Amino acid sequence: MDEGYTRTSRIYCNQGAIRSVRFSGDGAYCITSGSNRKVKLWNPYKSVLLKTYAGHGNEVMDACSSCDQSQIVSCSVDKSVILWDVIAGTPVRRLRCHTGTVNTVRFNELSTIVVSGSQDNSVMLWDIRARTLTPLQVLADAKDSISSVRISDHEILTASYDAKVRRYDIREGKLVTDCMGEIITCASFTKDNRCILVSCADGLVKLIDKDTGELLGEYEGLQKSDFCIESSVNHDDTMILSGSKDGRIWAWNLITRKVVMYLCDEKSGEQPIISIAVHPNKNSILAANGQDILLWEKAES
DSSP, rough: OOOOOOEEEEESSSSSEEEEEETTTTTOOOOEETTTSSSEETTTTTTEEEEEEEEEOEEEEEEEOOOSEEEEEEEEESOOOEEETTOOEEEEEEEOOOOOOOEEEETTTTTEEEEEETSSSOOEEEEHHHHHHHHEOOOOOOOSSSEEEEEOEEEEEEEEEEEEEEEEEETTTTEEEEEEEEEEEEEETTTTTTTTEEEETTTTTEEETTTTEEEEEEEOOOOOOOSSEEEEETTTSSEEEEEETTTTTEETTTTOOOOEEEEEETGGGGOOOEEEEESSSSHHHHHHHHHHHHEEHHHHO
């Protein structure tokens, strides 16, 4: 089952195991984070490497680009967050206040604030316009490692191994916590920002109402695994997508909760799909599969 999607490229990244893959804000490029300590910028449609960023002292866990694509922020097992100049390929700033592996990092909507989440149980907010190298704010509510952070125009969403999703409303200064009863590997907003999608270590993917916390649906079929598997909605909020231990991207209809497609190729079953990224404007999906990234595209009608 592929629902009209075609794998248009498989790129060997030559940077060890790929920890994350992210589209740029406009979807024209992508960024990979590798276990060989490097970050790479690609044109995935032409399978062309554009730039390599070297400066971390250990595995790079996550990286993403700013809204204008002029900067990249990355985080690492070396406990640091690095802000890069995309063109020059050099570090602009190194942020070192975390005391454990930094698992996840994101820019805010205007790319003025960087938010990082760490195995030290904390989420840190960094004002990248300021000269100070200390965080603007530290969110220390989690009781275990932070697995993911996501940001909307006024909210910060965090997931933790303590089985809780926390949503910080910046405008109102309010914290809302939802307990999932299981280690959480990823939590993200739906495109309409009305729901939260949660991946749990027991293999369930859950959709909850953002305002009420009501469980709207559970998406079943994934194997339980020790991998930190990511999930997402597709670009128009009609499908739930998830990586998997078995090397396939699983897709469920959001309403019926039935599996509507699997995306895989002849090699993908050899390694798990850990990280996935959805193009912001069209039906294109990136996935990290071992040392490779894969791009699936759907012909637009």
